[in-house]
Amino acid sequence: MKLIDRYVSEVGKRLPAKTRADIENELRSTLEDMLEDRAAQAGQPADEALAADLLKEYGAPDKVAATYQPAQYLIGPRLYPFFMMVLKIVVSVLTGVAVFGFAIRFGSGPATTAAFISQIGKSLLEYFGGLMSAFGNIVIVFAILQRVLPESEFEDEKNEWNPSDLMKEPEPDDIKAWEPIFTIAFTVAGLVIFNFYPNLLGFSFYTDNIWVFIPAFSDAFFRMLPFINLAWILQIGLQLLLLRQGRWTTASRWFSLVIQLLGVGIAASLLTGPSIIAFNASALVNSPMTPETVALLGTIFEQIGRWALIIAVVAGGADAVKTLVRIFKKK
Amino acid sequence: MDNTLYENTILELRRGVIVLGVLSQLDEEQYGYSLLKLLSDKGLELDQGTLYPLLRRLEGQGLLASVWKIEESRPRRYYVISPDGRELLPRLKEEWARIVSMMEKMLA
Numbered sequence: 001m002k003l004i005d006r007y008v009s010e011v012g013k014r015l016p017a018k019t020r021a022d023i024e025n026e027l028r029s030t031l032e033d034m035l036e037d038r039a040a041q042a043g044q045p046a047d048e049a050l051a052a053d054l055l056k057e058y059g060a061p062d063k064v065a066a067t068y069q070p071a072q073y074l075i076g077p078r079l080y081p082f083f084m085m086v087l088k089i090v091v092s093v094l095t096g097v098a099v100f101g102f103a104i105r106f107g108s109g110p111a112t113t114a115a116f117i118s119q120i121g122k123s124l125l126e127y128f129g130g131l132m133s134a135f136g137n138i139v140i141v142f143a144i145l146q147r148v149l150p151e152s153e154f155e156d157e158k159n160e161w162n163p164s165d166l167m168k169e170p171e172p173d174d175i176k177a178w179e180p181i182f183t184i185a186f187t188v189a190g191l192v193i194f195n196f197y198p199n200l201l202g203f204s205f206y207t208d209n210i211w212v213f214i215p216a217f218s219d220a221f222f223r224m225l226p227f228i229n230l231a232w233i234l235q236i237g238l239q240l241l242l243l244r245q246g247r248w249t250t251a252s253r254w255f256s257l258v259i260q261l262l263g264v265g266i267a268a269s270l271l272t273g274p275s276i277i278a279f280n281a282s283a284l285v286n287s288p289m290t291p292e293t294v295a296l297l298g299t300i301f302e303q304i305g306r307w308a309l310i311i312a313v314v315a316g317g318a319d320a321v322k323t324l325v326r327i328f329k330k331k
Numbered sequence: 332m333d334n335t336l337y338e339n340t341i342l343e344l345r346r347g348v349i350v351l352g353v354l355s356q357l358d359e360e361q362y363g364y365s366l367l368k369l370l371s372d373k374g375l376e377l378d379q380g381t382l383y384p385l386l387r388r389l390e391g392q393g394l395l396a397s398v399w400k401i402e403e404s405r406p407r408r409y410y411v412i413s414p415d416g417r418e419l420l421p422r423l424k425e426e427w428a429r430i431v432s433m434m435e436k437m438l439a
Contacts, residue, residue, distance in 0.1 A: 026363065026408050030379065033364040059380060067380040068387070
């Protein structure tokens with residue numbers, strides 16, 4: 001029966017290779033049984049016309065194939081709330097950066113309607129470009145998490161939840177699933193932005209009828225990027241490990257300590273070297289702002305960079321000590 | 332009232348009953364089409380798109396076992412309730428009796 005064979009093969013094309021042959025055999029056998037039954041009832045031969053009626057009733061191949069497949073998700077229901085949370089945070093940050101960038105541009109450009117329209121158009125284009133790439137990257141990270149996290153990942157939380165837990169002090173070894181997921185999402189965002197979209201990290205000025213782009217970070221910072229990347233990649237590895245284990249262990253704390261010390265080392269090295277901020281007085285010297293404003297802005301950004309590094313060294317050092325204390329308390 | 336809403340609600344109502352119906356009829360082995368007719372004779376009309384994936388799922392869960400046999404020059408896959416399925420069936424029947432009794436009280 002050629003029609004049935006073609007139909008079965010069309011259904012088979014839409015099925016996973018693992019189950020295809022089995023389902024095809026069962027479907028063919030069923031259709032032949034049904035056809036034989038109908039022919040006997042109608043008192044006519046089981047011909048192609050009767051087969052066509054039967055197949056029309058049985059349904060289109062894609063619909064029949066779909067009944068054998070479980071629902072498939074790019075980002076499933078268990079990760080979707082985290083995905084939305086990360087997306088909202090990233091969209092808020094990007095919106096804030098876009099508004100700030102636009103204010104600086106508008107403040108530094110010529111105060112004409114044409115310039116205003118041109119600046120708003122440029123800012124909107126950059127904003128939507130940034131939104132699309134952020135959205136794409138977040139989707140990719142969550143789609144990978146959807147595939148690498150085992151099904152049982154969130155079950156403990158669901159099964160063991162008790163209202164009295166609301167009053168309990170958190171166990172220092174317990175890990176809430178959202179913490180590693182957030183860290184992974186933001187670390188990947190950092191990796192992607194600093195390595196592939198460094199032009200997002202800076203501001204544009206309009207001067208002498210041309211736009212001048214000033215990067216926020218200096219070459220000294222970007223020379224250290226391979227080490228920062230290493231720390232970030234190790235961090236993603238640690239967070240994936242924590243997600244799988246659900247708790248801190250002595251091994252994962254040692255792993256964390258290595259990353260914390262690497263972070264402190266990177267921050268300390270940047271602190272003692274040349275400035276990491278390119279957005280300084282000499283870079284701003286060509287902007288249409290007054291020399292006083294330029295000097296003030298340059299100093300502010302220099303100090304922000306310096307203090308961010310000091311905080312990174314102090315907070316990172318404190319975290320490393322806390323980690324060491326937890327490792328030895330456990331022993 | 333919207334007819335689709337009615338039909339969807341009926342589908343929801345029947346969904347849980349189908350597993351019990353299928354398990355209860357597989358004391359003796361049946362191939363898919365013969366099971367479909369058996370269920371239809373007893374008043375449970377199912378389409379193939381519901382029954383075959385369900386049989387595979389129940390087999391995957393270990394509640395059914397299946398074997399291919401060649402009959403009338405045609406291979407057919409026969410399904411029968413497994414030892415795990417046999418253990419589960421009486422408990423499902425008890426639960427069903429409780430549901431019927433509860434709903435009778437509610438709807439009286």
